[in-house]
Amino acid sequence: MSKQTQTLTVLGQDDQDDAACCPVITAAPLDAEQAAGLAQVFKALGDPVRLRLLSMIASREGGEVCVCELTPAFEVSQPTISHHLKLLRQAGLIDCERRGTWVYYWALPATLDRLAAVLRAPQAATVSA
Amino acid sequence: MSKQTQTLTVLGQDDQDDAACCPVITAAPLDAEQAAGLAQVFKALGDPVRLRLLSMIASREGGEVCVCELTPAFEVSQPTISHHLKLLRQAGLIDCERRGTWVYYWALPATLDRLAAVLRAPQAATVSA
Numbered sequence: 281m282s283k284q285t286q287t288l289t290v291l292g293q294d295d296q297d298d299a300a301c302c303p304v305i306t307a308a309p310l311d312a313e314q315a316a317g318l319a320q321v322f323k324a325l326g327d328p329v330r331l332r333l334l335s336m337i338a339s340r341e342g343g344e345v346c347v348c349e350l351t352p353a354f355e356v357s358q359p360t361i362s363h364h365l366k367l368l369r370q371a372g373l374i375d376c377e378r379r380g381t382w383v384y385y386w387a388l389p390a391t392l393d394r395l396a397a398v399l400r401a402p403q404a405a406t407v408s409a
Numbered sequence: 410m411s412k413q414t415q416t417l418t419v420l421g422q423d424d425q426d427d428a429a430c431c432p433v434i435t436a437a438p439l440d441a442e443q444a445a446g447l448a449q450v451f452k453a454l455g456d457p458v459r460l461r462l463l464s465m466i467a468s469r470e471g472g473e474v475c476v477c478e479l480t481p482a483f484e485v486s487q488p489t490i491s492h493h494l495k496l497l498r499q500a501g502l503i504d505c506e507r508r509g510t511w512v513y514y515w516a517l518p519a520t521l522d523r524l525a526a527v528l529r530a531p532q533a534a535t536v537s538a
Contacts, residue, residue, distance in 0.1 A: 326452030328444035
């Protein structure tokens with residue numbers, strides 16, 4: 281399942297250097313490609329159920345959550361939860377692995393960090409423009 | 410025009426203390442109300458044209474941009490740009506003022522900072538749970 285994950289190159293998850301890889305919206309106007317990639321991630325966050333799922337996964341001590349623990353928290357169907365989880369995964373915010381009957385999810389903190397860096401205000405940003 | 414701006418209490422813009430006011434998704438699961446408020450802001454960011462508009466406004470030296478400088482950068486109609494700007498304003502990301510013929514926009518860096526804080530990873534967050 282995790283092999284299907286599409287990651288977003290705009291967030292440069294394989295790059296260790298934030299300043300070199302990632303746009304900062306307070307430093308310079310985004311180009312169309314940067315905006316398209318980032319908009320996909322923000323769109324994934326733009327839904328209350330997905331935000332709650334992400335916070336349940338990202339705040340879990342030990343780092344991973346069985347899907348069987350996620351679905352009972354919501355009054356929507358299991359397929360709907362699976363769809364929301366897929367969108368979070370495609371945005372590079374979480375990943376997962378099937379073990380036996382259940383799928384286990386964990387957050388990708390590097391993506392959260394990089395997204396936070398994109399939003400940081402001028403006083404915190406390295407403005408190179 | 411700026412009087413119509415709806416701000417989001419979930420981001421606690423009037424509160425000086427980040428830790429006291431704002432949820433951190435890696436610290437604890439969001440409740441439904443927090444998730445609804447934050448989802449509205451992330452949804453505002455979940456569109457490439459809105460992200461480009463916000464970055465054009467937020468990165469402007471001097472702090473404000475005439476709408477007359479924003480519309481020529483896009484191949485969409487002026488009413489469409491106005492609609493996108495309205496959504497950014499309703500999310501508390503920008504504000505504006507009419508002066509004579511034109512409306513001038515500026516970013517609200519406190520909202521960007523607080524949104525970045527919501528996303529910060531465990532090592533940077535003050536985990537109180």
